[in-house]
Amino acid sequence: MTxxxxxxxxxxxxxxxxxxxxxLGLLEISxxxxxxxxxxxxxxxxxxxxxxxxxGEKVDSADLQGKVILLNFWATWCSPCRKEIPSLNDLxxxxxxxxxxxxxxxxxxxxxxxxxxxxxxxxxxYTNVIADEAVVKAFSSIPGIGPIEGIPVTFIxxxxxxxxxxxxxxxxxxxxxxxxxxxx
Numbered sequence: 748m749t750x751x752x753x754x755x756x757x758x759x760x761x762x763x764x765x766x767x768x769x770x771l772g773l774l775e776i777s778x779x780x781x782x783x784x785x786x787x788x789x790x791x792x793x794x795x796x797x798x799x800x801x802x803g804e805k806v807d808s809a810d811l812q813g814k815v816i817l818l819n820f821w822a823t824w825c826s827p828c829r830k831e832i833p834s835l836n837d838l839x840x841x842x843x844x845x846x847x848x849x850x851x852x853x854x855x856x857x858x859x860x861x862x863x864x865x866x867x868x869x870x871x872x873y874t875n876v877i878a879d880e881a882v883v884k885a886f887s888s889i890p891g892i893g894p895i896e897g898i899p900v901t902f903i904x905x906x907x908x909x910x911x912x913x914x915x916x917x918x919x920x921x922x923x924x925x926x927x928x929x930x931x
Contacts, residue, residue, distance in 0.1 A: 792908040794885035798876035801863045806876050814848045815930050816904040820895055822854045823865040827917035828899045832869055834920035839873040845931050849873035905930040
């Protein structure tokens with residue numbers, strides 16, 4: 748294969764991979780208009796969870812029915828997770844009267860005491876719970892959504908309990924806000 752034919756082959760392959768990724772929704776090219784959110788449907792709604800808050804109180808997702816939930820999987824040692832905290836605090840205060848609940852699910856192995864110290868130090872103002880294996884497995888097993896393989900991972904869940912969006916990695920406040928406003 749000559750150099751020109753190799754370059755042509757690589758270019759065509761790259762374009763084909765890009766088109767394939769776009770068609771599967773693996774990549775998103777955002778335009779100036781917000782993308783309409785389509786929730787996954789009741790048959791693939793958010794898994795129910797019952798976890799302990801940092802104060803030892805039970806937080807049951809069934810008690811949040813009728814609210815929009817921003818559910819954020821995070822850890823104290825995760826730098827991008829730390830960068831999202833001010834935005835999540837702002838969104839919580841800005842939209843809680845309209846029915847938004849922000850819940851952090853901490854994946855730290857050190858437990859509630861370690862996370863509570865972090866939450867106080869970084870002034871996290873929304874509810875935080877400690878993850879267990881069952882909740883990570885449940886949110887990693889949703890058909891059509893994909894596993895939790897890194898953090899932060901954030902889910903937007905509508906008032907009916909349907910997962911409407913999943914964000915992987917550090918996400919800007921305006922992106923979260925756009926998604927929240929579409930389901931409030």
